[in-house]
Amino acid sequence: MLYKAFLLKYAEIGIKGKNRYIFENALVKQAKDALARVDGSFSITKEMGRIYVEAESEYDYDEVIDALQHVFGIVAICPVKIVDSIEWDTVVAETISYIDKVYDNKDFSFKVAAKRANKSYERTSPEICIDMGEQLLNAYPEMHVDIHNPETVITIEIRNKTYIYSTIEPGPGGLPVGTGGKAMVLLSGGIDSPVSSYMIAKRGVTVEAVYFHAPPYTSERAKQKVVDLAARVARYTGTIRLHVINFTDIQMYIYDKCPHDQLTIIMKRYMLKLAQALAEKDGCQALVTGESIGQVASQTLQSMAVIEDACSMPIYRPVIAFDKQDIVDIAEKVGTYEISIQPYEDCCTTFVAKHPVTKPTLTSIQKSETHLVEKIDEMVQKALDTVEIIEVEAD
Amino acid sequence: MEAYLDNAATTCPFPQVRDIMMETMENEYGNPSSLHMKGVNAEQYVKQARKVIAKALKVTEKEIIFTSGGTESNNQALIGAAMANHRKGKHIITTKIEHASVHNPLLFLESQGYKISFVSVDKNGHVDMDELLQLMDDETSIVSIMHVNNEIGAVEDIEAIGKAIKEKDASVLFHVDAIQSFGKFKISPKKCNIDLMSVSGHKIHGPKGIGFLYIKDKTKINPYIYGGGQQKGMRSGTENVPGIAGLGKAVELIHENHEEKINKLYELKQYFVEQVEMLPDVHVNGCTDMDIRQTAPHVVSVTTKGVRSEVLLHALEDKGIYVSSGSACSSNHPALSGTLQAIGLPKDEVESTIRFSFSVFTTKEELDYAIEAMKELLPVLRKYVRR
Numbered sequence: 001m002l003y004k005a006f007l008l009k010y011a012e013i014g015i016k017g018k019n020r021y022i023f024e025n026a027l028v029k030q031a032k033d034a035l036a037r038v039d040g041s042f043s044i045t046k047e048m049g050r051i052y053v054e055a056e057s058e059y060d061y062d063e064v065i066d067a068l069q070h071v072f073g074i075v076a077i078c079p080v081k082i083v084d085s086i087e088w089d090t091v092v093a094e095t096i097s098y099i100d101k102v103y104d105n106k107d108f109s110f111k112v113a114a115k116r117a118n119k120s121y122e123r124t125s126p127e128i129c130i131d132m133g134e135q136l137l138n139a140y141p142e143m144h145v146d147i148h149n150p151e152t153v154i155t156i157e158i159r160n161k162t163y164i165y166s167t168i169e170p171g172p173g174g175l176p177v178g179t180g181g182k183a184m185v186l187l188s189g190g191i192d193s194p195v196s197s198y199m200i201a202k203r204g205v206t207v208e209a210v211y212f213h214a215p216p217y218t219s220e221r222a223k224q225k226v227v228d229l230a231a232r233v234a235r236y237t238g239t240i241r242l243h244v245i246n247f248t249d250i251q252m253y254i255y256d257k258c259p260h261d262q263l264t265i266i267m268k269r270y271m272l273k274l275a276q277a278l279a280e281k282d283g284c285q286a287l288v289t290g291e292s293i294g295q296v297a298s299q300t301l302q303s304m305a306v307i308e309d310a311c312s313m314p315i316y317r318p319v320i321a322f323d324k325q326d327i328v329d330i331a332e333k334v335g336t337y338e339i340s341i342q343p344y345e346d347c348c349t350t351f352v353a354k355h356p357v358t359k360p361t362l363t364s365i366q367k368s369e370t371h372l373v374e375k376i377d378e379m380v381q382k383a384l385d386t387v388e389i390i391e392v393e394a395d
Numbered sequence: 396m397e398a399y400l401d402n403a404a405t406t407c408p409f410p411q412v413r414d415i416m417m418e419t420m421e422n423e424y425g426n427p428s429s430l431h432m433k434g435v436n437a438e439q440y441v442k443q444a445r446k447v448i449a450k451a452l453k454v455t456e457k458e459i460i461f462t463s464g465g466t467e468s469n470n471q472a473l474i475g476a477a478m479a480n481h482r483k484g485k486h487i488i489t490t491k492i493e494h495a496s497v498h499n500p501l502l503f504l505e506s507q508g509y510k511i512s513f514v515s516v517d518k519n520g521h522v523d524m525d526e527l528l529q530l531m532d533d534e535t536s537i538v539s540i541m542h543v544n545n546e547i548g549a550v551e552d553i554e555a556i557g558k559a560i561k562e563k564d565a566s567v568l569f570h571v572d573a574i575q576s577f578g579k580f581k582i583s584p585k586k587c588n589i590d591l592m593s594v595s596g597h598k599i600h601g602p603k604g605i606g607f608l609y610i611k612d613k614t615k616i617n618p619y620i621y622g623g624g625q626q627k628g629m630r631s632g633t634e635n636v637p638g639i640a641g642l643g644k645a646v647e648l649i650h651e652n653h654e655e656k657i658n659k660l661y662e663l664k665q666y667f668v669e670q671v672e673m674l675p676d677v678h679v680n681g682c683t684d685m686d687i688r689q690t691a692p693h694v695v696s697v698t699t700k701g702v703r704s705e706v707l708l709h710a711l712e713d714k715g716i717y718v719s720s721g722s723a724c725s726s727n728h729p730a731l732s733g734t735l736q737a738i739g740l741p742k743d744e745v746e747s748t749i750r751f752s753f754s755v756f757t758t759k760e761e762l763d764y765a766i767e768a769m770k771e772l773l774p775v776l777r778k779y780v781r782r
Contacts, residue, residue: 216709217779255779 001058002101003079006068007165008051011075012175026176026204027051027073033238034067037394048117052080065169070235072202073179074171078155083162086121088131091162095132095154096139098164109146110166112136115157128156172202177237180204183316184279185288186271187211187242189225192290192319194233194336195327199318200288201237208282209240209392210275212247221342228339231395236334243278244388247271250379257371260353264298265360266369269310270380276311277384286314292322297356306360397715398761402598403545403575403694403752404719409600412644415440416602416637427634428625437636444643448607451650452592453583455612460629461639464606465574465595466496471608471619471630472570472591473500476537477509479615483566484534485509488527490551491737492516492544497572498733501539510534518738519690520549520681522556528563537568542576546734546750547681548694550576557588568614574598574606578649579657579692590614596638600754601645605638649755656755660692663753663762667695670766674773676700680738680748695751698740699769702776704749710776711749714768719750 010027028044028051035042040059045052053068061079068077083094099106114128123131133145136154157163185197187209201207211226223244230240247267254266275287291299298307308315319327331337369376399407419440425433427441441461449456462468477487489501491513501511512530515523522540531538538560542553557569570591573582578599584592592609596602610616610629622631649656665687668679680696682689699707704720711718735745751765 216706216711216713219705219709220712252779 001055002081002098003061004055004082005080005163006053006064007078007080007163008053008068008071008074009076009078009168009171010051010073011173012073023073023176023179024051026178027071029178030071030073030176030238031068034071034235035064038063038067040064054082069169069172071176072172072174072204072236073176075173076171077169078165079167079169081164083164086118086158086160086162088122091156091158092132092135094162095156095164096136099136099140099143099154099166102167103152105142106140107142108151109144109149110136110152110154111145111147111150113153113155115155117157117159121158128158132156172236174202175204177201177204178206180206181286182206182208182282182284183286183288184275184282184284185209186275186290187226187230188290189222189229189340189342190290191324191331191337191340192292192295192327194229194290194340195330195334196288196290196316196318197230197233197240198236198330198334198336200316201233207233207237207240207288208243208279208284210243210245210278212271212274213244214248214251215246217248217251225339225342227390227392228395229336230390230392232335232339234392234394238394240392241282242390242392244390245274245278245383246386246388247274247383250376250383253372253375253379258368261355261357262360262365262368263353264296264356265303265306265365266372268298268307269365269369270376272307272311272315274380274383276313277380278387279313284313286316287311288316288318290319291317292319292324292327295324297358300358302359302361303357306362306365309362396761396764397717398764399717400751400753400757400761400765401717401719402754402757403750405597405603406600406754407756408597408602408641409645409648411648412601412641415644416641419637419640423636425636427636428623440636440640440643441634444639444646447643447647451646452609453585454609457627458609458612459607460610460626461634461642462606462608462630463604463635464597465494465572465593467619468574468593468595468606468608469494469496469572470500472593472610472616473497473537473539474504475616475619476568476570476591476614477504479617480536480568484532484536486512486532486534487537487539488512488514488530488535489539490514490516490522490541492520492546492549492734493539493541494545494572494574496574497539497541516549516737518683519685520544520547520734520738522551524556524559527556528559531560531563531567535564535567537570539570539572541572541574542582543573543579543691543694544681544734545575545694546732547696547738548575548691548752549681549738550580550689550691553582553589554587561588575691575694578646579660581653584609584611591616596642596645599645599649602638602641605635605642607642657692660753660755660757661688663757663759664690664692664695666759667751667753667762667766670762671695671697671769674699674766674769677769677773680735680740693753695753696735696748697751698744698748699773700744700747701780702747702773704747706776707747707749707772710772711765711768714764716765716768719752720748 024046028046041056043054081098112129112132114125116125152166154166180203183205185207187193197207213223230242234240250270258266423436425437427438445456445459448459505511514527540551543550553571560567568590569588571589573592574595577594590611594607596605618629620631625631677699708720
């Protein structure tokens with residue numbers, strides 16, 4: 001096992017001033033949760049603006065990197081070789097052997113960077129750089145020094161042990177989940193809403209989700225698909241609280257009472273109302289959808305304006321201006337695409353009119369909704385009272 | 396109340412099947428190929444099952460090989476026989492209503508340079524015999540016809556077909572997919588001129604993951620799975636002793652008082668078809684102008700105009716009634732049913748067709764319950780349609 005530790009680098013957190021500890025603590029917590037899902041035991045320490053993960057047992061390198069690449073806030077992961085000694089000759093010998101193991105081809109430019117937490121160390125930082133550089137050049141004549149624009153920076157950190165690192169695995173970027181408030185995502189079984197969940201979480205937002213189930217028009221498998229999607233997104237967000245609303249009665253009632261070309265618009269207005277009620281109850285500050293301009297009739301600017309009039313909470317739409325292919329690309333990266341394309345209908349497609357309105361007006365929709373006054377409040381209340389809550393853990 | 400009416404998809408195992416499987420897992424867990432007593436004991440279960448099956452089919456024990464189920468049996472039969480007989484010719488004839496486990500191995504063979512011909516069927520799903528015989532030529536090496544169709548319960552006259560094809564060319568191999576028919580009909584491969592016949596365990600109250608292939612003695616066929624040479628080299632791999640023991644037990648039990656069992660199934664089917672056809676805009680497929688006794692005793696294909704099959708399926712499920720839309724094995728990728736299209740059902744009716752299928756455990760009460768549920772659900776579901 002070459003690497004005994006990983007240095008986690010984060011970018012934006014560094015500039016958060018006095019709130020920095022909140023971000024760092026969130027990052028440490030998320031990293032702990034992510035590592036709890038892989039084999040091995042690890043300790044995470046936070047010091048001097050850096051976070052170290054140290055392996056306390058055998059582990060699988062790829063598995064650990066993959067877990068850490070699901071922790072928002074990390075921009076880079078540096079695998080670190082730890083040398084128990086700080087005795088100079090040993091440090092030199094271990095660095096030389098490190099370079100040999102990591103780089104098959106040694107024809108590259110480099111510089112040595114030194115960090116000296118241990119200020120009583122016999123050499124100063126510049127001396128470490130110069131002396132180590134010389135020793136490496138002696139050992140590998142193909143290597144050459146470039147102080148200003150090196151291909152590789154070899155960092156030697158002297159503390160009570162020596163830490164050597166030079167390679168970088170990219171992190172996911174973003175901000176640690178838990179630092180950006182909480183939002184309720186309207187999760188369908190489609191491609192877009194899981195991507196929206198991922199994107200909003202990437203900015204540090206904790207996500208909850210709501211799914212509208214319409215048995216018998218949507219099947220148990222359609223619901224299971226949404227649970228599977230939430231579990232995949234939860235690899236990034238941690239456990240997701242998924243609300244399953246039985247929407248059949250409301251849907252049928254709207255079908256009975258309102259014009260068919262307005263069905264989807266009115267249905268979605270009620271979905272937002274229900275989502276907002278759940279969001280308020282759980283202390284969320286916003287709703288999130290997977291809407292993208294022009295994808296379907298209810299996602300024109302006119303339709304979305306009429307739909308969002310139904311609720312007062314801010315609605316964020318991370319993929320609003322994305323092309324479908326761009327959304328698919330993210331879905332593939334996140335791992336939700338293969339689940340999303342399973343062919344189970346969601347409740348919006350079951351009754352969608354053949355020619356739905358694309359430019360509804362609020363007045364016409366509100367007029368249609370007056371036909372619902374008799375029973376709709378009672379139905380909404382019943383839907384909220386019978387909500388099923390599933391705590392979906394990462395898969 | 397619960398009514399499991401999806402027995403063409405799979406059946407509930409007989410309790411005795413479960414018991415014998417437990418025994419082979421708890422105590423007689425030996426490897427039948429082992430030389431010691433533990434192995435010999437396990438081998439006895441395999442021998443016994445083979446004996447029961449051979450007796451039921453009136454064939455010899457060496458003509459039975461155990462497989463992982465119907466799909467493997469069909470793959471083994473078609474691919475194994477096609478390869479062994481490629482010098483005779485690379486033409487295979489089948490029907491337009493075969494199950495995917497016959498259809499898709501044949502498409503594979505097509506990609507390997509074989510020519511596959513598909514015979515038409517009439518509105519009741521019966522093979523056009525004249526067309527079949529016309530399609531046969533010098534290159535034809537295999538004819539593969541299912542005995543009972545899984546979607547509509549059509550019964551092919553395999554005895555007549557076997558006789559006719561062998562009269563035209565005795566060297567053509569006759570494969571029968573008997574997965575839906577074994578246990579419902581007494582089949583004699585010798586009488587029907589069958590060379591290869593596929594059977595599955597879990598359709599006859601046996602376990603899943605086990606089936607067998609009848610291979611007539613001296614039939615030219617290549618193995619499909621290679622390894623340690625078990626089952627005389629025809630199907631390598633340590634025998635699935637619990638599965639085989641369970642299958643043997645199921646075959647034994649399904650043939651006890653067989654006639655009585657089948658009569659009861661026909662009575663149930665007769666009753667159910669009569670009741671269902673009284674519902675408005677509902678019709679039963681595959682038994683137009685026919686005696687119910689000429690169809691399979693356990694399958695009823697019902698078209699409910701104006702209601703999508705998937706929606707009706709879930710609405711029935713909500714009441715504890717379990718049925719299929721199309722064929723269960725294919726319902727996770729909703730392609731239109733080949734069988735229903737082949738018997739001439741228009742697209743909208745294909746999408747509105749569900750399958751009820753019975754077993755020896757099915758009761759009249761369950762059928763009444765299902766009929767009542769349909770009476771209640773259909774008007775409601777018809778009201779809410781896409782328009």
